[in-house]
Amino acid sequence: MIDVDFLIRWIHIVVGVMWIGLLYFFNFVQVPALAQANAEAGSGGPGPAAITKYVAPRALFWFRYAALVTWLSGAWYLQSAPQYSLHGVFTLGLMGETVNFQHTLMGMGAWLGTIMLFNVWMLIWPNQKKILGMVQATDAEKAKARRVAFLASRTNTMLSIPMLMFMQASNHKLPFFM
Amino acid sequence: MNPLDSLGGTVAAGVVLSIILAYVAKALAGV
Numbered sequence: 001m002i003d004v005d006f007l008i009r010w011i012h013i014v015v016g017v018m019w020i021g022l023l024y025f026f027n028f029v030q031v032p033a034l035a036q037a038n039a040e041a042g043s044g045g046p047g048p049a050a051i052t053k054y055v056a057p058r059a060l061f062w063f064r065y066a067a068l069v070t071w072l073s074g075a076w077y078l079q080s081a082p083q084y085s086l087h088g089v090f091t092l093g094l095m096g097e098t099v100n101f102q103h104t105l106m107g108m109g110a111w112l113g114t115i116m117l118f119n120v121w122m123l124i125w126p127n128q129k130k131i132l133g134m135v136q137a138t139d140a141e142k143a144k145a146r147r148v149a150f151l152a153s154r155t156n157t158m159l160s161i162p163m164l165m166f167m168q169a170s171n172h173k174l175p176f177f178m
Numbered sequence: 179m180n181p182l183d184s185l186g187g188t189v190a191a192g193v194v195l196s197i198i199l200a201y202v203a204k205a206l207a208g209v
Contacts, residue, residue: 028185092206104207108199154182161192162199174200 005081012073019066020160022059027157030056031150052132060128067120071113078110102170109166116156116163123152 034048041047078084083102088095089110093103127149130137137145165175181187 027188092203094206099207099209101207101209104203108203151180151182154188158182158188158192158195161189162196165196166199166203169200174203176197176200 005077008073008077008080012070012077015066015073016070018062019070020164022063022066023153023156023160025059026063026153030059031153056128056132057134060125060132064120064125067117071117074110074113078106105166105174106170109163109170112159112163112166116159119152119156124149124156127152 030051034051037045037048037051039045075086078089079086084106085103088100088103089107091103092107092111093100127145129135130142130145131149169175179187181191
């Protein structure tokens with residue numbers, strides 16, 4: 001007998017670790033590494049070419065599809081698990097006859113995760129395609145794309161902190177004030 | 179200065195946002 005809810009939740013967490021792990025890789029490793037590589041390129045350093053050619057496209061592939069599968073498996077789980085429903089969670093547990101605080105907490109996390117998915121596919125990926133030369137862009141457009149992608153990525157890093165707090169708080173309570 | 183320009187600022191902003199949103203969630207639910 002297979003516990004389908006357990007299986008979906010397991011997939012959600014594994015793929016979610018891949019998504020957020022790569023998000024943290026970009027922010028904590030690749031962005032500072034590119035800055036240093038660019039700064040040292042004129043003084044004998046190898047420059048950023050290997051990172052932008054071999055590492056970034058692969059990382060971005062797994063990053064954006066992990067984000068998509070994380071959201072889809074999360075939505076499937078919320079609809080499938082008996083203690084949740086998509087409607088209940090995305091309306092923050094406020095639409096029933098009584099407030100469902102477990103839904104409020106999961107809903108806060110689900111909305112944060114949804115905003116993060118939007119940032120990945122609508123801001124980070126389209127701008128990264130310009131930065132990495134996958135689509136045509138002028139130098140000015142690339143400079144703008146670099147800033148937008150950077151801020152969207154940093155925003156997601158910031159949002160990941162309350163997102164993870166809320167998703168675990170739904171079953172394990174908030175870490176403060178409770 | 180945008181706090182998101184530094185990693186420390188980003189993490190600090192995430193923690194502050196967590197505390198604020200925890201209060202918001204409690205206020206919304208009335209608990």
